[in-house]
Amino acid sequence: MPKITFYAHPRSGPSYRVGLALALMKEPFAFEIVDLPSGGGQKPEYKAKSRFGQVPCIQDGSDTIIQSSAILEYLAEKTGKFGGKNAIERAHINEWMFWDFDRLCPGLFRSRxxxxxxxxxEQAVIDSYKTDAEAGLAALESHLSKNEWLALGKPTIADISVYSGIFYAADGGFDLSKYPGISAWKARVEALPGYGKPADVIPAVPRA
Ligand SMILES: N[C@@H](CCC(=O)N[C@@H](CS)C(=O)NCC(=O)O)C(=O)O
Incomplete structure (x- = not known):
């Protein structure tokens, strides 16, 4: 069966989300780097795959899939790992995935x-992303001080999604030692078999 091709940039948080999912799911993949700083995302051949010119993107056979959350859902379904087994379980996972993109990762990623x-x-804009991230971290801490995982009582793509933003929190100036529930959960994610940091799960060079 042909392998998935993963298009990404090593410093991209949403790319890490997909790279981490591929690693934890132990899914083999070919890799292409999209050189965003030199305009690689806007090249017509890449935009034919990724209509918004963004990373990450995966190609599976003749289909391409964009948007990291959609890719995570696709990979969970394809591999049968880290997803929900019915509509209600998938909905509970999505609650966290959609919340992440609404309330947590914009503040974390933009602050970084x-x-x-x-x-x-402008400073007011920078401050407003910081305030949003702190509100998101407080909500996350409230859940993780009482629960080991975000949904279903076990690791799911919701944890992979939210973790990828939390990984970069320190780069954005956020001190996670103030959040013991988040810190303990972060260590649990990092203990999962196959876990890797961005440099471990996003290759530095293209590969077939
Ligand atoms: N919602 C998207 C966000 C992807 C995104 O913002 N990617 C950035 C890199 S971190 C990008 O490709 N930027 C180039 C651009 O927007 O032109 C996802 O989750 O995949």
């Missing part, structure tokens, strides 16, 4: 982008 100089912005 401002700190590392990938983005420039």
């Amino acid at each position: 982008a401002y700190k590392l100089g990938f983005r420039k912005g």
Whole structure:
């Protein structure tokens, strides 16, 4: 069976989400780097696969799938790992995935982008992303101080999704030692078989 091809950039948080899922699911893949800083996302041949010119993207046979959350759901279904087994379980996973993109990862990822100089912005805008991230972290802490995992009482793609933002929290200036529930859950994710940091799960060079 042909392997999935994973299109990504090593410093992209949403790319890490997919790279981590592929690693934890032990799914083999071919890899192409999309050189975002030199405009690789806007090349017509890449936009034919990824209509918004963004990473991550995966190609499976003649289909391409974009948006990291949609890719995680697809991979969970394809591999039978880290997903829900019926509509209600999948809905409980999606509660966290949609919340992540609404309330947590924009604040975490944008704060990181401002700190590392990938983005420039007025201080009021930077502060508002910080406030959003702190509100998201407080909500996450409230759940994880009472629960080992986000949904279904076991690791799912919801944990993979949210973890990828939490991994970069320190880069965004957030001190996770203030959040013991999140810190303990983070260690549980990092103990899962196949776990890797971004450099472990997103190859540095293309591979077939
Ligand atoms: N919602 C998207 C966000 C993807 C995204 O923001 N990717 C960034 C890199 S971190 C990108 O490709 N930026 C280039 C652009 O938007 O032109 C997802 O989860 O896949």
